[in-house]
Structures are given as structure tokens and as C-alpha cells.
Amino acid sequence: MTASDQCLFCRIVRGDIPATVVYKGDGITAFRDISPQSPVHVLIVPDVHIGGVADLDLANDELIGRLIRVAANIAREEGIGASGYRLISNQGADAGQSVPHLHVHLLGGARLRLPLV
Numbered sequence: 001m002t003a004s005d006q007c008l009f010c011r012i013v014r015g016d017i018p019a020t021v022v023y024k025g026d027g028i029t030a031f032r033d034i035s036p037q038s039p040v041h042v043l044i045v046p047d048v049h050i051g052g053v054a055d056l057d058l059a060n061d062e063l064i065g066r067l068i069r070v071a072a073n074i075a076r077e078e079g080i081g082a083s084g085y086r087l088i089s090n091q092g093a094d095a096g097q098s099v100p101h102l103h104v105h106l107l108g109g110a111r112l113r114l115p116l117v
């Protein structure tokens with residue numbers, strides 16, 4: 001059994017666990033967060049298992065560029081391209097990362113608050 005057999009987001013990418021997928025292509029899958037923190041809350045993930053931003057290496061540069069561009073395209077499709085949005089990738093305990101598969105949160109549709117602490 002590999003890490004991806006047990007990984008929640010790998011299972012969503014494979015279609016083993018249902019999710020509301022809004023984009024799939026070029027090694028990237030995006031789906032709605034099950035517990036949305038803003039009117040638009042989409043998770044954009046690489047299909048390949050990467051634990052988080054701390055696990056990225058040079059070979060992933062193109063993938064990450066594509067992932068961010070896909071996030072901006074989804075924001076436009078969701079109608080928040082002009083009003084604005086936030087991209088977040090949580091890494092580790094202090095950031096509250098709960099799923100150890102790299103993902104970028106696309107949050108928008110309302111005025112987002114800062115600071116976070």
C-alpha cells in the first residue's frame with residue numbers, strides 16, 4: 001500500500017471519493033471544499049501526491065505555475081476575478097494543515113479579513 005492509497009485528496013483525484021469537481025486537466029484537479037470558509041472556496045491540487053509546499057522540488061516548478069494559473073481561471077469562472085480572492089496553501093501544524101496533500105485554497109466572494117491571528 002502506497003501513501004496515495006490512503007491519501008484523501010489522491011482518492012478524490014481518482015474519483016474513489018465523491019467531490020464537486022470544477023476542473024480537471026493537465027495533472028491538476030479542483031473541487032469545492034466540503035466545509036467552505038467563504039462563498040467561493042475551491043481546493044486546487046496536483047494529481048500527483050506531494051505532501052505540501054515543503055516537499056516541492058525543481059521538477060515541480062512548471063506544475064505549480066500551472067496550478068496557480070488554473071486557480072486564477074477558476075476565480076474568473078466563479079465570478080470573483082474582478083472582486084478579488086485569496087490563495088492560501090497551509091504548510092504544517094501552525095498553519096493548520098489537515099490534509100497532507102499539497103493544495104491551494106481559492107477563497108473569495110466576500111471581503112476577507114486580516115490579520116489571521
Ligand code: AMP
Pocket residue numbers: 008017019031032033034035036043089090096097098099100
Ligand atoms: P488544510 O486544512 O489546509 O489542510 O485544508 C484541507 C481542507 O480540505 C479543509 O478546508 C477541509 O474542509 C477540506 N476537506 C476535507 N475533506 C474534504 C472532502 N472530502 N472534500 C472536499 N474538501 C475536503
